[in-house]
Amino acid sequence: MVKKTESVIMIDLTQFNKDLATLGIKVTYTMVVYIGDTYRIITSKGEEIGGSREDKEKIIAHLLSKQPFLPITGEEMNHGYLFIETGLAADVMEKLKILLRSISFSMDKYVLEERMQSCSLGILDSAVNAIEAKDVYTKGHSDRVAGLAQLIAERMDLPYSEKEVAQAGLLHDIGKIGISERILTKPGSLTDEEYQIIKSHPEKGAQILEPLVMFKKSAAAVRHHHERYDGKGYPDGLAGEEIPLLARVIAVSDAFDAMTSDRPYRKAFSYDIARQKILSASGTQFDPTVVEAFNSIEEKKISSVIGSRA
Numbered sequence: 013m014v015k016k017t018e019s020v021i022m023i024d025l026t027q028f029n030k031d032l033a034t035l036g037i038k039v040t041y042t043m044v045v046y047i048g049d050t051y052r053i054i055t056s057k058g059e060e061i062g063g064s065r066e067d068k069e070k071i072i073a074h075l076l077s078k079q080p081f082l083p084i085t086g087e088e089m090n091h092g093y094l095f096i097e098t099g100l101a102a103d104v105m106e107k108l109k110i111l112l113r114s115i116s117f118s119m120d121k122y123v124l125e126e127r128m129q130s131c132s133l134g135i136l137d138s139a140v141n142a143i144e145a146k147d148v149y150t151k152g153h154s155d156r157v158a159g160l161a162q163l164i165a166e167r168m169d170l171p172y173s174e175k176e177v178a179q180a181g182l183l184h185d186i187g188k189i190g191i192s193e194r195i196l197t198k199p200g201s202l203t204d205e206e207y208q209i210i211k212s213h214p215e216k217g218a219q220i221l222e223p224l225v226m227f228k229k230s231a232a233a234v235r236h237h238h239e240r241y242d243g244k245g246y247p248d249g250l251a252g253e254e255i256p257l258l259a260r261v262i263a264v265s266d267a268f269d270a271m272t273s274d275r276p277y278r279k280a281f282s283y284d285i286a287r288q289k290i291l292s293a294s295g296t297q298f299d300p301t302v303v304e305a306f307n308s309i310e311e312k313k314i315s316s317v318i319g320s321r322a
């Protein structure tokens with residue numbers, strides 16, 4: 013299953029427990045941590061629950077009236093509270109405050125990174141819209157590829173978060189920003205020179221994303237989404253497992269959406285024909301494990317992402 017981004021926060025709380033043990037502090041606590049619009053409650057007994065913002069207010073009000081607490085406050089905002097038993101010694105309280113400061117610091121960093129990432133993604137999303145506006149035939153293509161890639165990812169054990177899969181799908185053709193509308197929408201066959209220009213888009217896309225650390229995995233998927241499993245793709249002619257797994261997932265999603273969309277030179281294939289074409293290219297163009305995962309997805313789910321074209 014894909015990893016949830018909340019795990020970033022949970023690592024810090026695991027560390028918190030370790031630090032308490034290292035410092036010889038024995039304390040019974042309930043920790044409430046905010047993660048965006050949701051919250052998580054973790055207790056020293058290892059229980060954990062989460063919920064929405066509305067419930068959070070009620071629970072916090074209840075705990076604040078019952079137990080002593082220390083706020084988990086960073087530079088930017090309050091990230092939550094640590095509720096503790098009454099009557100703790102002053103030196104224990106001091107040590108707890110120091111530990112909470114380090115948690116707050118890493119949560120600040122996490123929040124800041126999240127903001128930067130969503131800001132950068134907003135800009136890149138506008139660039140994707142600009143590309144798709146040049147070519148009516150590809151309108152919505154990147155969103156659909158992202159949706160299909162997520163469906164495949166749900167069926168596989170991928171070392172990527174849901175967000176990384178969605179981003180790679182959304183951004184896979186970002187390199188087309190520098191390619192002229194005339195070439196992108198040309199109805200007839202392309203000249204060799206035009207074909208070479210089109211083929212440069214994975215490398216250009218990766219170059220756009222590489223300076224942004226948070227899109228490192230997306231950049232690799234973007235660069236390699238036109239590689240083939242048999243090594244006959246581009247830009248690097250990578251084969252099999254040399255191709256980043258996320259790129260292999262995007263390749264199947266991209267091909268399926270392209271086949272089930274109208275193009276200047278042909279009408280869309282039906283859902284069944286497109287699925288057959290993907291299956292028949294398993295092991296040559298596509299990674300068989302990705303094809304198998306794709307083939308296990310119910311038609312209803314695929315239709316909910318790409319629309320009904322069966």
Ligand SMILES: [Fe+2]
Pocket residue numbers: 184185213237238
């Ligand atoms: Fe592409």
